[in-house]
Amino acid sequence: MSKSNPTDRLYSKDHEWVKDQGDGTAVIGITDYAQEMLTDIVFVELPPIGKKVAQGEPVAVVESVKSVSDVYSPVSGEVMDVNKTLEETPELVNQDAFGEGWIAKLKITNADELKSLLNATAYDTLTQEEKH
Amino acid sequence: MKKTPLYDKHAALSAKIIDFGGWAMPVQYTNVIDEHRTTRSSATLFDICHMGEIEVRGPQALDLLQSALTRDFSGQKTGQVRLSALLNDRGGIIDDLTVYKMAEDFYMLVTNATTREPDFLRVQSILEEKKFNCVLSDVSDQTGKLDLQGPRSEEILQPLTPADLKNLRFYYFIQTQVAGIPTIISRSGYTGEDGFEIYAAAEKIGLVWDKLMDAGAPMGMKPAGLGARDTLRLESGMMLNGQDITQAISPLEVPYAWLVDWNKDFAGKAALTAIKEAGLRKKLVGFEMTGRGIARHGYPVTKDGREIGQVTSGTFSPTLHKPIGLAFVDIALSAPDTEISIVIRDTESPAKIVKLPFYKRQK
Structure with a gap:
């Protein structure tokens, strides 16, 4: 069973989440639904600090035993920090996708983009549709 | 489907x-x-x-298998299984299949799922050409x-x-x-x-x-x-048909040379002999990643910046807890412990050629 989607953040249709820190930065990761679809995550490729990404562009790569998946940045920004713990324990993404399994922290370059994202309720609906 | x-x-x-x-x-x-x-x-x-199952029945069932497949079945006992290769006329592998000797005049071939029809057609054409007294039936x-x-x-x-x-x-x-x-x-x-x-x-x-x-x-x-x-x-160092081996690959370039019994004639032997005499250029080897990243099918293999081959299979090994794979490499650079690189998303990551298998169970 998926964990419920926290209401303190926004979601992309590609199954990433973004949590606005209120100081011009945001933390991003993949959703619990996404980790459940991927199952056994064994590798996470993190972006270099300082990398600039546009909304919807690949910012990281998550690999399960069988598959390689891009993580698309839900907002445009510059990478300020990455979750180095995932280099040794990528399974944290499976265990706690919304918490310990965060992927990167970005300096947001266009806060307006947040308006294009889904809230928790809308994202719930999207994943319910995909399951059926 | x-x-x-x-x-x-x-x-x-x-x-x-x-x-x-x-x-x-x-x-x-x-x-x-x-x-x-x-x-x-x-x-x-x-x-x-x-997977496919093809029965061969008749007084000349053994003669057909001897003509069609690379392995020598003359010493096979009833109740014994033998792995063999079925080659095309260019010496390439159509299938790696197992042969069950059910009785003196009755064999069962167990084929890969995707090669069932090509196998049947190839063996049937040899049967017709040589007019062997036996019958082939696909019972898959x-x-x-x-x-x-x-x-x-x-x-x-x-x-x-x-x-x-x-x-x-x-x-x-x-x-x-x-x-x-x-x-x-x-x-x-x-x-x-x-x-x-x-x-x-x-x-x-x-x-x-x-x-x-x-x-x-x-x-x-x-x-x-x-x-x-x-x-x-x-x-366990085993190959997957259609991924590690294809019809363009001969058994000599992969760890299947032992399936070829040169003391008898078999379909594809002339081409295979020519391949052997011309000298092999590439070889399928096992490797493990020493750098970061997981190698996947199709990723290039390099040595000192020069492309020397391609990954055919790659994954994260749950038992060894590290990324492993199979790759074709230039035969001159195929010895165990050779340091190579795998190009993962445009970045070279170090790897090392190792002996197969990666894992062997304790008996």
Whole structure:
């Protein structure tokens, strides 16, 4: 069973989440639904600090035993920090996708983009549709 | 997509279903790593009904196999299984298949799922050309197959069959029953573990599955999908037809030279002889990553910045807990311990050639 989607953040249709820190930065990761679809995550490729990404562009790569998946940045920004713990324990993404399994922290370059994202309720609906 | 007789059981278990060569097959029930580890520690049950079975019957059945396949079957005993290669006229591998000697004039060929028809056509054309007195029949649709794999396989299967499994040696089989259903039990598999390949009529294979699921559950047995089958075979250094080997690859370039018996004639021998005499240029080797990243099928292999080959299979090894793979490399750079790089998303990551297999079970 998926964990419920926290209401303190926004979601992309590609199954990433973004949590606005209120100081011009945001933390991003993949959703619990996404980790459940991927199952056994064994590798996470993190972006270099300082990398600039546009909304919807690949910012990281998550690999399960069988598959390689891009993580698309839900907002445009510059990478300020990455979750180095995932280099040794990528399974944290499976265990706690919304918490310990965060992927990167970005300096947001266009806060307006947040308006294009889904809230928790809308994202719930999207994943319910995909399951059926 | 084609469905095996067990499809509804997989759906009821909420398996994730994928298209494997036109077949709707379970890739995983829970997750690949769990199913993989369960195979190594206890046992798992695989639906392998998609593989092909071709019967060869008649006084010249042996003559046909000797002409068609690379292996010498003259010393094969009834009840013995032999792995062999079937080549095209260019010396390339159409299939790696197993040959079951059922009786003096009766053999069963067990083919890969996607090569069943090419195999049949190739062997049938040799039969017609040489006018051998025997008949070929594709019984794949009427035949079900399960693989029970893992150290507890014998313990799980023995109470269900009158066959003496303890004395059934590796790559031997017995015609017997499981839960009263006529079956062939072969001590063999594709995981590197002890285990059995079990054949029964397609309409009865569901019953065999149910009996084994019930008998295995108390011993920790679970069903496993093609995802675990792939990581298990790769750790054990076994190749996957259509991925590591293709019709453009000869058995000499991969660890299948031992399947070629040069003392007899066989289809494709002339071309294979020419390949051997011209000298091999590339070789399939095992490698493990020493740098970061997981190598995948199709990734380039480099040495000092120069491309020297390509990855054919790559994954994260659940047993060794590191990324491993198979790759074709320039034969001059194919020795174990050679340092190479794998190009992963435009970045070279270090790797090292190692001896196969990556994993060998303790007996």
